[in-house]
Amino acid sequence: MTAAATEDIHIDFEATGFTYDGEAFVLDGIDLVVEEGSFVCILGGNGSGKSTLAKHINALLLPDEGRVAVFGADTRDERSVYFIRSNAGMVFQNPDDQLVASLIENDVAFGPENLGVPTDKMRQRVTEALAQVGLQGFEKRETHALSGGQKQRVAIAGVLAMDPRILILDEASAMLDPRGRRGLLRVCCELNAQGMTIVMITHFMEEASLADRVVVLDAGRIALDGVPSKVLTQTEQLAGLNLQAPFACRLSGELQRRGVPVATHVSEDDLKEELCRLLSKT
């Protein structure tokens, strides 16, 4: 363990600016601190800078302005890059782009193998990582025969085998069916409960409602930032940012417009409970 690894602050963006072409700033003065063990959801319309921001966390992109520090280490410091990447793992959108081996155990072992982890320890790590994503006993299966959701979980296992402390998901559920999406989300929640810091980039509001913090980007700036019940209930602002509030919020709003005195809920279960209380008096 390095001294930096004991820091509570995992990710620290300071006035970060980034441009691909030297003109348009895709990130424009981002100040963002993510603490250990949090589950942060990054939302924003297409082109708002979400993925660009994610790629700064593990030094796939480096800031043109300001700085990004991960575990206290500056991402621009070449000596830190290795340390940062082995501690901040990333899963991307397309399941078919990320698997490198035909056998699942080889795929999951790819990262630790490159780190020079001894064989015994590696086997153990692969077994543990597969268990963490709910794919126990899948070692000898072939990757091509998996569903999209399973492939994404293998990709996560590959990251977990590196024993990282931050897991970044860049629209990792965008290409999955509803069941695959629910499975992926469950895995993220479990990992977070075990202490993993999760940064999730998504368009799906129902996913965001499970995070403990939601950050909304607009044109490379932070437009909204707070707990889901504060951010996701701002139906009109969200619409202005090309997003749509979760269903429960929209229904709450429609009811309020019709004179039904309900609070604005993020969770469908909470809204249901209030409606039952309100209406079962008949």
Add this chain to the structure above:
Amino acid sequence: MPIAFEDVSFSYHAPATKKRAKKGVSAARKGAPPPPEAWALKDIDFCLEDGEFFGIAGHTGSGKSTLIQHTNGLLHPTVGRVLVDGQDILDKKEATRARSKVGLVFQYPEYQLFAATVYDDVAFGPRNMGLAPDAVDACVHEALAQVALDFDTVQGRSPFELSGGQQRRVAFAGVLAMKPSVLVLDEPVAGLDPAARRDFLGLITGFHDEGLTVVIVSHNMDDLARLCDRILVLKEGEMLMLGTPEEVFSHEGALREVGLGVPAAQRMANSLKGAGLDLEGGLYDTARLADSLAALYHAAVR
């Protein structure tokens, strides 16, 4: 131009043979039948009617993509027939005709852009059909207008310089330039933000209003409920349900079993009904549910 599936089964292990194609008959294939688990499609039997807005739902691997590739002869049934306009498209000539009439837009179609300019990309299909340069030009103009792209702004640019949403529009235009009468779209709004989804679904509704038959594959039950006349739900290659949104979404349990769901408003309505609230049957969207709940509330406080 109706497309009829007649007891279609398909296995990637036993695709239709050339010989069969030559004879133009759809007899079952000789030799041992493929093992039961190998059927990607099994006993698919329905007819896509003219002018319909038709939805297809199903979990990953349920056969959705395999099915839509049968609509214009990219794949041929192992058993059964696909008739486009009454003609079996196992016949090569008919398949070619079907291909010019049934436009297929695959998932993430922007990955398939290839030409140096937007113009050349959209013109590829019409040129391949052997149209004269004037006619090709007219097709490209019209197709770009249909997807709300400004011809002069984009035609000379490389498609790869455009934003993701614009790239997808160009890909749509490439298919529309073939002047299809049926448009089949596989997850047309996957990966787009809610505002872009709305724009694209608006475009697609516009194509339908202009008279195109539209088939849309989607995981989004809200979209399917709002847009479609009928919905086909596939389960492991077989037809689980076929009916109006109201019929299909009345089976929440069965849909959940196959990893799908029902539209959010319907889910909430069912759950409130389960809790004893007096809601009528039928399909709910957000506005109708709010209306019904408000009526209950105002009746209660009166």
